[in-house]
Amino acid sequence: DNRAHLHFLYDIMEQANNDMTFVQLQPCGSNMITSAKNKRSPAPVENKSALAVEIWPNPSPNLFNLRFSNSAVDAQVQVRVLDVHGKQVYAFSGNSRQEYKFGGNFIPGLYFVEVTQGNTRSNFKIIKQ
Numbered sequence: 750d751n752r753a754h755l756h757f758l759y760d761i762m763e764q765a766n767n768d769m770t771f772v773q774l775q776p777c778g779s780n781m782i783t784s785a786k787n788k789r790s791p792a793p794v795e796n797k798s799a800l801a802v803e804i805w806p807n808p809s810p811n812l813f814n815l816r817f818s819n820s821a822v823d824a825q826v827q828v829r830v831l832d833v834h835g836k837q838v839y840a841f842s843g844n845s846r847q848e849y850k851f852g853g854n855f856i857p858g859l860y861f862v863e864v865t866q867g868n869t870r871s872n873f874k875i876i877k878q
Contacts (some may be wrong), residue, residue, distance in 0.1 A: 758835045761861050761872055800826075800871040802864050808876035809852065815862075816848040829863045830855075830875075852877055 801819035815828065823844050830839040830851065838860070839851055845866060852860075855877040862873040 754835065757863060757872065758831070758861070761874065765874065800864055800866055800869055802871055802873070804862060804873055804875060808878045810878040811853060812850045813852040813875055814848060814850055815864075817845040824866055827865045829865075831861045831863070833859050833861075 803818050804813055804815050823846055826845045827842045829837055832838050857877050860875050862875055864871045
């Protein structure tokens with residue numbers, strides 16, 4: 750039952766250890782990922798199946814904003830936020846046309862955001878200052 754969760758954490762930590770993901774001051778979209786075939790080269794490749802999600806500001810001293818940038822239809826989405834230990838600290842679901850605010854009660858640190866819509870999943874790193 751925990752295999753998918755552990756695989757998610759493994760992938761996030763692997764990317765962080767290889768400097769394949771970076772914290773940005775601007776909204777970050779999910780339409781670019783790094784190549785899994787060549788782990789030494791962080792050259793991005795387009796992932797056409799990934800969700801077009803923006804999360805900003807990152808890092809943030811207060812709230813994070815999350816929106817779906819290419820949402821032409823109303824679709825149900827699920828969002829989970831995990832701490833560095835893999836413990837779920839926040840979760841919500843809703844419509845892909847809405848903009849969400851979260852993280853006001855997070856303690857400073859690194860968090861992983863998993864956004865799921867149907868069979869499509871995107872992962873992000875966020876930092877609470």
